[in-house]
Structure formats: C-alpha cells, structure tokens
Amino acid sequence: MNLREAVARFRTWQKKPRQYSDQNLGSHCCANCGHEYTGNFCPVCGQSGNEGRITWRSVGRSILNVLNMDSRSLPITLWQLLWRPGYLIGEFINGRRRVCQPPLNTLFAVAVIYVIIINILGSGSDANVTIQGAPVLEYVSGWLKNHPAWGMMSVTMIMIIPTWILFHFAPINTRHSLPESAFIQIFMSSLMLICVLLSHLSEWLVMLIPLYYYITYRQLFGYKFWGTLWRLIASAIVWFSILTFIALIMFLFDDGNNRISLFIGCMFPLIIISVTLVLGYLISRKTSKTITK
Numbered sequence: 001m002n003l004r005e006a007v008a009r010f011r012t013w014q015k016k017p018r019q020y021s022d023q024n025l026g027s028h029c030c031a032n033c034g035h036e037y038t039g040n041f042c043p044v045c046g047q048s049g050n051e052g053r054i055t056w057r058s059v060g061r062s063i064l065n066v067l068n069m070d071s072r073s074l075p076i077t078l079w080q081l082l083w084r085p086g087y088l089i090g091e092f093i094n095g096r097r098r099v100c101q102p103p104l105n106t107l108f109a110v111a112v113i114y115v116i117i118i119n120i121l122g123s124g125s126d127a128n129v130t131i132q133g134a135p136v137l138e139y140v141s142g143w144l145k146n147h148p149a150w151g152m153m154s155v156t157m158i159m160i161i162p163t164w165i166l167f168h169f170a171p172i173n174t175r176h177s178l179p180e181s182a183f184i185q186i187f188m189s190s191l192m193l194i195c196v197l198l199s200h201l202s203e204w205l206v207m208l209i210p211l212y213y214y215i216t217y218r219q220l221f222g223y224k225f226w227g228t229l230w231r232l233i234a235s236a237i238v239w240f241s242i243l244t245f246i247a248l249i250m251f252l253f254d255d256g257n258n259r260i261s262l263f264i265g266c267m268f269p270l271i272i273i274s275v276t277l278v279l280g281y282l283i284s285r286k287t288s289k290t291i292t293k
C-alpha cells in the first residue's frame with residue numbers, strides 16, 4: 001500500500017470509523033427469559049443473544065466488562081478523540097451516542113490518568129501558585145491547578161460563548177445550541193488535558209492546543225482554512241479577554257486602594273469582547289447568506 005492509499009484509507013476511517021450491519025442477525029431463544037426473537041439482543045429483557053454455556057471467551061469478556069473495555073471503551077474514545085476529534089464530536093451531538101464514552105466520564109477518566117502521571121513525573125511540586133497581594137486570585141488559580149478536570153473545564157467552558165456566536169452559521173452543524181456548545185467544550189477539555197500532559201514531555205508540544213482546536217473546528221463546522229482560522233483567532237481573543245475580565249474582578253476584591261482604576265480597567269476587555277463578537281457574528285451571517293443564494 002503506498003502513501004496515497006494509506007492517506008485515503010485514513011480519511012475514510014476518519015469520516016466513518018465503523019459500519020453497522022444487520023447481515024448477521026440470527027434468530028435466538030433468549031436464555032434469560034425464553035422470548036423468541038431475531039437480532040443481537042432480547043427486546044424483552046435486553047440480554048445478549050450470544051449467551052450460552054460459560055466458556056473461556058465469556059470469562060475474557062467479563063474481565064473486559066469489569067474494566068469497561070467494550071467497543072465504546074476509554075482507549076477507543078481517546079483514540080478517536082486524537083485522530084478524528086471534530087467528526088466524533090459532530091456524531092455525538094447529532095445523536096450517535098454509542099460511538100464513544102459519554103464526554104463527562106471521559107473527562108474525569110482522563111483527569112485521573114493525568115493526576116497519576118503527573119505524580120509519577122514528580123512535576124506536581126509547583127502546584128502552589130503565589131500571586132503577591134491577591135489572595136482571591138491566588139486561591140482560585142491554586143484550586144484550578146489542583147483539580148485538573150474542573151480546572152480544564154472552567155477554562156475551556158469560556159469558549160462556549162465565542163464558539164456559539166462565531167460558528168453559528170457554519171456549513172456543518174449550523175445553528176448549534178448552547179447546550180451542544182457546552183458538550184463540544186467538555187470533549188475539548190479531555191483533549192486539552194491530554195495536550196497539557198504531552199507538553200510535560202516537550203514544551204513545544206503546547207502547540208498541540210491551538211492545532212487541535214483548528215483541526216476539531218474544521219472537521220466539526222466545515223469552514224475552509226481561512227474561515228476556520230479567523231473565527232478561531234477571534235474566539236481566542238474573546239476567550240483571553242473574558243479571562244482578563246474575571247482576573248480583574250478578582251483583583252477588585254483583593255486590592256482596596258486601586259478600585260477606581262481597576263474598575264475602569266475592567267471596561268477594556270468588555271469592549272474588546274463585544275466588538276469582536278458583534279463583528280464576527282455579522283460577517284458570518286452575511287457570508288452564510290451569500291453562500292446559500
């Protein structure tokens with residue numbers, strides 16, 4: 001197989017990793033409730049049609065079941081998340097719930113792996129963040145760092161708003177809802193935790209974070225190169241401004257002396273956020289209308 005064929009096969013797998021077939025549905029008499037049916041699972045009690053005598057194979061299967069390693073297992077979910085993130089998320093929000101583990105389960109499982117590996121690497125020692133004269137900010141950043149799943153989720157959740165507004169008229173997954181936007185970011189949190197983990201191997205792997213946002217959004221929303229890029233840059237500007245705004249508000253609680261200048265400082269990120277979102281929304285709406293005409 002040459003390289004071109006391999007790439008073509010990979011692209012096909014990315015778009016459709018698994019075919020469901022109804023060719024091999026046998027007729028069964030349920031071993032559990034006695035109901036006669038055609039299919040893989042009993043429609044009355046839900047038991048699999050393959051249950052018979054206990055064999056070595058069933059022993060192996062029950063061990064895999066304990067480890068939650070069936071076809072929607074964590075390794076397969078993570079594998080898909082790494083190689084076809086946008087397609088996987090798209091399938092999930094469009095109702096294909098059996099393609100992977102539920103996103104929140106995945107995130108907390110990744111967080112457990114993250115904590116274990118960080119402890120083995122011994123790089124958790126700088127967990128205490130010190131910010132001079134800002135106890136609230138210090139407490140919040142320390143807490144986020146010590147709770148990787150919640151921390152990563154609160155940071156990526158900020159992307160819900162810019163994603164929802166700037167990608168609202170996208171060619172694929174058009175007019176996605178706010179809850180769908182939240183689910184997209186829960187998937188992204190798992191992916192970002194893996195990227196942060198990898199960046200402990202080599203610092204330049206931090207570049208995986210913007211790269212994965214690009215790949216995911218391109219697969220998920222179907223804009224071309226520039227359409228995806230400028231919307232993502234605008235989203236990043238909004239994301240950063242919201243974080244700055246939250247940090248300034250926390251400083252406002254901490255610092256009694258500079259309240260007025262800090263309050264005025266809070267206005268700048270708010271202006272940047274609204275200008276970027278309104279402009280991005282109007283441009284997206286206009287271009288989507290010219291495409292459909």
Ligand SMILES: [Zn+2]
Pocket residue numbers: 030031032033034035042043044045046047
């Ligand atoms: Zn049955």
